[in-house]
Amino acid sequence: xxxxxxxxxxxIRRLPKYYRYLGELMNSDxxxxxxxxxxxxxxxxxxxxxxxxxxxxxxxxxxxxxxxADLYHEINCILGLSKQYNVVIIGAGNIGQAVANYHGxxxxxxxxxxxxxxxxxxxxxxxxxxxxxxxxxxxEYLINNEAHIGVICVPSNNAQDVCDILIxxxxxAIWNFAxxxxxxxxxxxxxxxxxxxxxxxxxxxxxxxxxx
Amino acid sequence: xxxxxxxxxxxIRRLPKYYRYLGELMNSDxxxxxxxxxxxxxxxxxxxxxxxxxxxxxxxxxxxxxxxADLYHEINCILGLSKQYNVVIIGAGNIGQAVANYHGxxxxxxxxxxxxxxxxxxxxxxxxxxxxxxxxxxxEYLINNEAHIGVICVPSNNAQDVCDILIxxxxxAIWNFAxxxxxxxxxxxxxxxxxxxxxxxxxxxxxxxxxx
DNA sequence: TAGATTGTTAATCGATTAACAATC
DNA sequence: TAGATTGTTAATCGATTAACAATC
Numbered sequence: 001x002x003x004x005x006x007x008x009x010x011x012i013r014r015l016p017k018y019y020r021y022l023g024e025l026m027n028s029d030x031x032x033x034x035x036x037x038x039x040x041x042x043x044x045x046x047x048x049x050x051x052x053x054x055x056x057x058x059x060x061x062x063x064x065x066x067x068x069a070d071l072y073h074e075i076n077c078i079l080g081l082s083k084q085y086n087v088v089i090i091g092a093g094n095i096g097q098a099v100a101n102y103h104g105x106x107x108x109x110x111x112x113x114x115x116x117x118x119x120x121x122x123x124x125x126x127x128x129x130x131x132x133x134x135x136x137x138x139x140e141y142l143i144n145n146e147a148h149i150g151v152i153c154v155p156s157n158n159a160q161d162v163c164d165i166l167i168x169x170x171x172x173a174i175w176n177f178a179x180x181x182x183x184x185x186x187x188x189x190x191x192x193x194x195x196x197x198x199x200x201x202x203x204x205x206x207x208x209x210x211x212x
Numbered sequence: 213x214x215x216x217x218x219x220x221x222x223x224i225r226r227l228p229k230y231y232r233y234l235g236e237l238m239n240s241d242x243x244x245x246x247x248x249x250x251x252x253x254x255x256x257x258x259x260x261x262x263x264x265x266x267x268x269x270x271x272x273x274x275x276x277x278x279x280x281a282d283l284y285h286e287i288n289c290i291l292g293l294s295k296q297y298n299v300v301i302i303g304a305g306n307i308g309q310a311v312a313n314y315h316g317x318x319x320x321x322x323x324x325x326x327x328x329x330x331x332x333x334x335x336x337x338x339x340x341x342x343x344x345x346x347x348x349x350x351x352e353y354l355i356n357n358e359a360h361i362g363v364i365c366v367p368s369n370n371a372q373d374v375c376d377i378l379i380x381x382x383x384x385a386i387w388n389f390a391x392x393x394x395x396x397x398x399x400x401x402x403x404x405x406x407x408x409x410x411x412x413x414x415x416x417x418x419x420x421x422x423x424x
Numbered sequence: 425t426a427g428a429t430t431g432t433t434a435a436t437c438g439a440t441t442a443a444c445a446a447t448c
Numbered sequence: 449t450a451g452a453t454t455g456t457t458a459a460t461c462g463a464t465t466a467a468c469a470a471t472c
């Protein structure tokens with residue numbers, strides 16, 4: 001980790017894919033890999049892989065390639081996965097519960113600290129040993145507990161309100177599942193998961209493939 | 213809808229966003245909008261909007277702009293949302309259930325035709341009036357029922373097997389939630405929702421914003 | 425008509441790919 | 449050493465933005 005140079009979003013969006021493939025290679029007991037071979041597996045050019053990695057440092061060795069475990073660890077650090085994050089989920093419907101139940105996240109240093117919902121019928125129920133709290137207590141909770149990531153799983157019409165609460169309690173990272181674009185100051189990072197958009201794109205592409 | 217010209221994926225991935233904003237404008241009873249005004253709201257340049265739309269036809273009028281309802285309808289047709297799609301969901305865990313329960317999809321012409329799971333404890337249970345079927349009956353189901361879209365919500369290690377079943381039963385559109393890249397022939401469209409990737413990107417971006 | 429705004433062509437910008445000297 | 453493969457510079461490709469004639 002180093003090299004104080006601007007890294008384009010296109011590169012960053014490929015990092016998780018490198019991380020995933022390197023993890024699979026480790027599971028298959030592969031020790032080393034060249035950019036050509038990794039490119040074949042991922043479906044990128046070897047140039048792109050070397051270009052991408054060079055944004056963050058020099059991780060390879062001429063004539064040898066990359067050490068899989070080392071590179072995996074480097075990308076882990078670049079992504080910031082070596083740290084611990086407290087996550088609060090707002091909205092305990094299907095998507096909120098899906099995120100809360102996703103085993104992988106806990107293993108990777110994301111700890112679900114609290115779950116909130118508006119519906120009195122679910123408040124008090126436990127999901128994965130975490131009690132669902134009343135959404136009206138979100139503000140108070142955040143005043144008393146440090147949280148790093150807020151996950152918005154409420155309907156569109158409540159999403160901006162929830163976002164505002166998170167922001168005023170100093171949360172800088174928001175993972176938004178509501179089908180709306182939230183407004184927030186520049187220092188806040190918002191990553192959207194717009195499921196409907198994704199389904200529409202699938203629909204378009206599958207229809208046009210049949211023709212063209 | 214027309215213009216037999218190659219449309220880049222970058223353009224296509226913006227279409228759902230146009231569609232969403234136009235829907236909101238309709239709800240606000242806005243009749244017409246210029247590319248400049250729409251650009252301000254979405255956060256694109258007006259050039260980009262005109263350039264994008266021109267891939268599909270001439271939907272505006274000089275000196276006037278675009279009729280909101282007309283353009284909304286045009287994009288609806290371009291995306292293919294005017295048709296009906298039968299959707300099968302494989303994996304009735306949290307994500308599978310979240311997709312099944314998402315109200316919007318039904319309204320938009322996607323009909324959840326069947327749900328499958330491997331776990332005997334959930335087979336037979338109803339989700340939204342749809343019984344969860346045994347995954348061993350998937351092949352047979354698809355032989356007897358037409359399905360257009362398959363949603364893969366099973367763990368990574370089963371995802372390729374499920375994918376293969378869908379493909380051999382002539383499903384051309386696959387919405388994949390498993391954290392793996394599926395292999396499939398060229399005529400199959402796969403749209404991935406890699407939640408972990410998205411969370412990693414959020415993590416990276418929020419960490420670097422604090423510094424840079 | 426005069427003003428506004430499109431659709432499109434040309435210019436710019438950025439991202440990807442190719443090539444290769446450096447070197448393990 | 450000879451072969452392999454990196455990191456980086458240069459060339460290419462594609463996507464975005466700017467400009468403007470056409471025209472409602």
